[in-house]
Amino acid sequence: MLTRDAEAVYRQLSRADRIRLARGAPPELRPHLAALERRVQAQERYMYQPAAWAREVIDWQSGDGITAYQGDIMDALARRRRVAARGPHGLGKTTTGSLVVLWFATTRDAAGVDWKVLTTASAWRHLSVYLWPEIHKWARRIRWDVLGRAPFNDLTELLTQNLKLEHGAASPVASNKAELIEGAHADSLLYLIDEAKIVPDDTWDAIEGAFSGGRMDGFPEAFALAISTPGPTTGRFYDIHRRAPGLEDWYTRHVTLEEAIAAGRISEEWAQQRARQWGADSALYANRVLGEFRAADEDSVIPLAWVEAAVERWQAWDTAGRPAVEGRRILGVDVARSGSDSTVFVHRRGLLIAELVAYDRQDTMQTTARVQATIGTGDDDQVEEAGAVPVVDSIGVGGGVVDRLRELGQPVLAYTGAAKTKSRTRDGEWGFTNVRSAAYWRMRELLDPAFGAELMLPPDDLLLSDLTTPTWDVTTGVPPKIQIERKEDVVARLGRSPDRGDAVVMALWAENLASSTIKSPAARTARTTAAASRYGRSFGSGGGAGAGRR
Structure with a gap:
């Protein structure tokens, strides 16, 4: 072996001197000199x-x-x-x-x-x-x-x-x-x-x-x-x-x-599919497909960067081994309205959206049974965990799921996006035209980094698109009211229903729903009434003036 000083001297020699040295070196040193020469040549070349x-x-x-x-x-x-x-x-x-x-x-x-x-x-x-x-x-x-x-x-x-x-x-x-x-x-x-x-x-x-x-x-x-x-x-x-x-x-x-397409790293079909999925004019498409800087539209309810930061927090939680998170266990359910839409279940714990699961082509009875199984109730009538409660969209076919759950004595929070609300923005200055607007704005407030955002969202590209697509406007009046883009208009722009986004927004609106929402029909048994009372206390009597404030 050559000493470090000997290697340093060797490196100072010219190419011709190194060749002469190698030829005259003792046999036992020649392999070491050959290896050193390869290193020197690699250094010079690269x-x-x-x-x-x-x-x-x-x-x-x-x-x-x-x-x-x-x-x-x-x-x-x-x-x-x-x-x-x-x-x-x-x-x-x-x-x-x-x-x-x-x-x-x-x-x-x-x-x-x-x-x-x-x-x-x-x-x-x-x-x-x-x-x-x-x-x-x-x-x-x-x-x-x-x-x-x-x-x-x-x-x-x-x-x-x-x-x-x-x-x-x-x-x-x-x-x-x-x-x-x-x-x-x-x-x-x-x-x-x-x-x-x-x-x-x-x-x-x-x-x-x-x-x-x-x-x-x-x-x-x-x-x-x-x-x-x-x-x-x-x-x-x-x-x-x-x-x-x-x-x-x-x-x-x-x-x-x-x-990237010419190099074979990205397929043209993938890019075309993302244009249909996210919208060719969206910030998500510009960032991830075109490689261009683009913020979400100025009138978007939720900036893309805020959602991406929430995904980073979820991934950090996942990498850390998914430690326990405090908070009530909530199930958000957006029920499919047509054959092309999906029924989406959102599993929430506190400020963690742990998982999104989509189910295709399920009727209301199948969805009802799956809700019961997911939150731990059913034929054995066992509640898996105190406070586990579904939030179900009550408009359209979702109303059938809400009615059937109540008929079975299952406490359920009915989310009606078109309903009126007295909720206000965090600062109390603005009201909302309906519950859907208030719920989406609540989502925005939970993601706002200026207030130490802690909400965690799973890495789902459709979810990112759903949350960053809707726009907002303000109506005149006292107080002025925030109006979120109608779902029908969002569907027209996306070419699909924003099921994932709606399910997450509903799950995060649970605390703002009135406790009376979970009352079942009058024929409820004593056992069901006790369960409803327990759930009602867990959420309080929100839904009145200022219920959306923080």
């Missing part, structure tokens, strides 16, 4: 050519490889040092970031340079569930003979969320820990910012500090790759792409839908 590294060092299978736009992004990083790339969902962002991390680590370590990689994202889950497993995946595909070194040691080098080599390390850092990012120092630094659209400004500022001493030629050097699907027209990632003053030194790359 140090500032990440796309070539990805094409030649990774063992690609079945003719696969990086796309042209991935190569553009990688090589732009070597040339320009700061790259912000955006594009549609499915273009290969995590693969690009993972390959960049491995390129940087192996080339800098081969050169004997003091290096460091910090990976960050909008949420820790993106690092632990997506990025670092992807780094492991591609590390297993490295052609180690090309790099002239042994594979990473899983016990000492490539750990679960760290890569520790001889001269440096790659690590994850939460995006809300700007002080840890700011404290990074090395001769060669790389910052990878995944899901960059909602990374806080403090993190961007901390990264910027690393570039103060960086050089475009030689050491110290600093690189930053920010990559994401775009979101609303706010935040540093958006400012970079709009070329805001002071941010012109970032190189921006927009991967278009056409490029």
Whole structure:
């Protein structure tokens, strides 16, 4: 084995001197010199050519490889040092970031340079569930003979969320820990910012500090790759792409839908289906399919960014092992009105929407039986849990489910969207034209980040579309009243019924329904009356003036 000092001397030699040394070396040293020479050649070839590294060092299978736009992004990083790339969902962002991390680590370590990689994202889950497993995946595909070194040691080098080599390390850092990012120092630094659209400004500022001493030629050097699907027209990632003053030194790359389709990463049929599902003019379609920055329409009830933040909270809860959540167990039921619609069951616990389940082609009796089974009542007449109660849309065929549940002595909250309400907005200034308007606005208030939003929503694309599509207006009067877009108009724009959104909104409106709603017919038995009394106390006597306030 060669000592570190001997390797350092070898690296300083010219190519011709290295050849002469190898020819005259003792036989026992020749294998070590050959391996060292491969490392030196890899360093010289790939140090500032990440796309070539990805094409030649990774063992690609079945003719696969990086796309042209991935190569553009990688090589732009070597040339320009700061790259912000955006594009549609499915273009290969995590693969690009993972390959960049491995390129940087192996080339800098081969050169004997003091290096460091910090990976960050909008949420820790993106690092632990997506990025670092992807780094492991591609590390297993490295052609180690090309790099002239042994594979990473899983016990000492490539750990679960760290890569520790001889001269440096790659690590994850939460995006809300700007002080840890700011404290990074090395001769060669790389910052990878995944899901960059909602990374806080403090993190961007901390990264910027690393570039103060960086050089475009030689050491110290600093690189930053920010990559994401775009979101609303706010935040540093958006400012970079709009070329805001002071941010012109970032190189921006927009991967278009056409490029992703041509590269085989996205199918044209998928894009067309999403246009029908979300609406070709929606913010959701613009962000995830076109790779464009777009906020929800100004008159939308609920901004897309607020719903996406609630999905992030749900995914963090899911990743944490689904810990218990306090609160009453509620079942929201939106009953299908036609053969093409679905009956949707929403399972709620406090401010957690744990699950959405859709059932097709069920009549009212089947739906009634499923409601009983879901909340733990039926032939054995056992209540699974105190306070488990369904909220059912009472308009149209849903009325039949409400009537049958009451006939069976089952407490049920009937949601009537067209009914009048005296509820007010959080500040008490505005009223509502009907319960549907009040319920959707209540949903908006629960998602408003200005008030410490805690509501968690499952990752369901139809739900996101349902919640962000309806618009709102204000009618004149004292007080002025908020009017949410009629469901018929939403159906016309979406081409389908917003069943998932309505079911979630109903489930979250349970506390605002009057306790009298759960009264059954007069022939109710003593047992049923006691159960109704118990449920009524759990919800209080809301529904009067100000019942929607917080």
